[in-house]
Amino acid sequence: MRDHPVLMSVLLALVIALFAASLLVGPAGIAPMQALSALLRGDGTAEALVMREIRLPRALLAVMIGASLGLAGAAMQGYLRNPLAEPGLIGVSGSAALGAVIALQTGLAASFALGLPLAALTGAALAVGLLLALAGPRGGSLTLILAGIAVSALAGALTALVLNLSPNPFAAAEIVFWMMGSLVDRSMTHVWLALPLMAVGWVLLAGLGRGLDALTLGEDAAETLGIPLGRLRLMLVAGTACVVGAGTAVAGAIGFVGLVVPHILRPFVGARPSALLPASALGGAVMLLAADVAVRLVLPDRDLKLGVVTALVGAPLFLHLIYRTRAEGL
Amino acid sequence: MLTLRSLSVARGPCTVLDDITLHISAGEFVGLIGPNGAGKTTLMRAALGLLPHGGQSSLAALPAQTRARAVAWMPQAREIAWPVSVETLIALGRLPHLATGARPAPVDRAAIDAAIAGMGLEGFRTRAANQLSGGEQARVLIARVLAQDTPLILADEPAAGLDPAHQITLMQAFAAEAARGRSVVASLHDLGLAARHCTRIIALHRGRIAADGPPAQVLNAALLAEVFHITAWVANTPYGPVCQPLEVLG
Incomplete structure (x- = not known):
């Protein structure tokens, strides 16, 4: 806040405005003032139920997951010193999706409400264990990328296997639609499930700023500036796993936010990795709230998936990034 | 400042550094x-504790935070990952002196300004460093090392890629650091620069110290032939000591 007051104020104002829009847009067609008073009243009326049980958790999850992806993306890019890095790189989101897909396939998801998110979290936890075992306690960023790619590939292959073996097209369709990512029909239970893990992850990732700044000079120089690289990497992996695992568990795989948001905001913070962390968290919340409002406005009756919209917006920005990187001759 | 006792580094079956014992005192430059592959970089990285090693290094024994205030390290790879401003990059040298989240105090600003002035980067402050x-970029990274304001500086080929004027400026800056009681250890390929500006020269050959002493003593025909396989014109001229490599020995 103190380094870039204008940028941070603008982002914060956008989060608040889009949060309000997310609360006010929906198929129930409740008038704005009525909606807000129903939200505050919280009596047993249908409007109060819609506001408190459907729209509020949806808006809250959009903020939480968007901020998580933006923050984790900025941290990952800072650690790997690569603007093309993203939180999914370490394989946690793919593994969480695998856990969810197994829950859908085995009927665990249908048998109790938290079956799917808990299975997804288990997948994420296993992925982190495997990742750290592969990458080892010491070792540079390259081994982390390679281990992450290996874990991602394994999770992807197993997900394909589950789809391959699904008993009927409806089961397969359910899995495919889930994997596109959505915030429709999430409840406050989902918020309470994700929030503690995400809070832990936010604290871990927010503490990386100093180390990421030092890494601008490379790993050797950072280490001689007193940065414990082993601990930094552990905090990065654990923090990313917490926020991305929890996010994927409640909303499915939502791509491109963690890739595009840090990239867009980097020039506004003078490219300093530590300043990019909070800006990117707010930016991620803005992007996901906007995308989630858009899916309700663009094709309200077709259940457009959130992950599809973020990818549709993100991919062209990604192309632009590649084009600009080429133009800079890097 | 720095004491190494029987320092050795092995990479697989190869011994890269063998039984290095030396002491660097305050005021030495x-x-x-040594030729390529003699172990110059390995020696400095092992002394810093960045490599697994045998023997003892007084720096490697320090806790990371203390070491960061005792020695500044300029790696050979000139890495600047992001388009941060020159001033921001140089300010990274102050990290070991700042508590987490603290802003630079006047003493930090003074060190940054001195480093910028010392490397002649006044006009570059707001430029994107990468x-x-x-x-x-090399001058910016040297300024970062100077801003760290440590009793000892280790620099891996700091003069590589600099034009003659900036090479001389760099050597004079390091010599000035040494003159005010600091110590500098810099790996160098330019024997002329080493002869002219250093107070002491350590020649490495196949992972061992081949010679160690004042430039006039170390830079002689026999050593240059044995270590570098070259002939050179070495003389004490009215302009100071000169070492000009001439031919490769057959």
Whole structure:
């Protein structure tokens, strides 16, 4: 806040405005003032139920997951010193999706409400264990990328296997639609499930700023500036796993936010990795709230998936990034 | 400042450094010379504790935070990952002196300004550091090391890629640091620069110290033939000591 007051104020104002829009847009067609008073009243009326049980958790999850992806993306890019890095790189989101897909396939998801998110979290936890075992306690960023790619590939292959073996097209369709990512029909239970893990992850990732700044000079120089690289990497992996695992568990795989948001905001913070962390968290919340409002406005009756919209917006920005990187001759 | 006792580094079956014992005192500007692969970089990285090693290094024994205030390290790879401003990059040298989240105090600003002035980077403060030319980037990274304001500086080929004027400026800056009681150890390939500016030269050959002493004593025909396989014109001239490599020995 103190380094870039204008940028941070603008982002914060956008989060608040889009949060309000997310609360006010929906198929129930409740008038704005009525909606807000129903939200505050919280009596047993249908409007109060819609506001408190459907729209509020949806808006809250959009903020939480968007901020998580933006923050984790900025941290990952800072650690790997690569603007093309993203939180999914370490394989946690793919593994969480695998856990969810197994829950859908085995009927665990249908048998109790938290079956799917808990299975997804288990997948994420296993992925982190495997990742750290592969990458080892010491070792540079390259081994982390390679281990992450290996874990991602394994999770992807197993997900394909589950789809391959699904008993009927409806089961397969359910899995495919889930994997596109959505915030429709999430409840406050989902918020309470994700929030503690995400809070832990936010604290871990927010503490990386100093180390990421030092890494601008490379790993050797950072280490001689007193940065414990082993601990930094552990905090990065654990923090990313917490926020991305929890996010994927409640909303499915939502791509491109963690890739595009840090990239867009980097020039506004003078490219300093530590300043990019909070800006990117707010930016991620803005992007996901906007995308989630858009899916309700663009094709309200077709259940457009959130992950599809973020990818549709993100991919062209990604192309632009590649084009600009080429133009800079890097 | 720095004491190494029987320092050794093995990479697989190869011994890269063998039984290095030396002591660097305050006020010394040490030129570390040797052909490619002699172990100059390995020696400095092991001394810093960045490599697994045998033997003892007084720096490697320090806790990371204390070490960061005792020695500044300029790696050979000139890495600047992001288009941060020159001033921001140089300010990273102050990290070991700042508590987490603290802003630079006047003493930090003074160290940053002195480093910028010392490397002649006044006009570059707000430029994106990774978009400067190679030699300019090297000067920015040297300024970062100076801003760290440590009793000891280790620099891996700091003069590589600099034009003659900036090479001389760099050597004079390091010599000035040594004159005010600091110590500098720099690996160098330019024997002329080493002869002229260093107070002491350590020649490495196949992982061992081949010679260690004042430039006039170390830079002689026999050593240059044995270590570098070259002949050179070495003389004490009215302009100071000169060492000009001439021919490769057959």
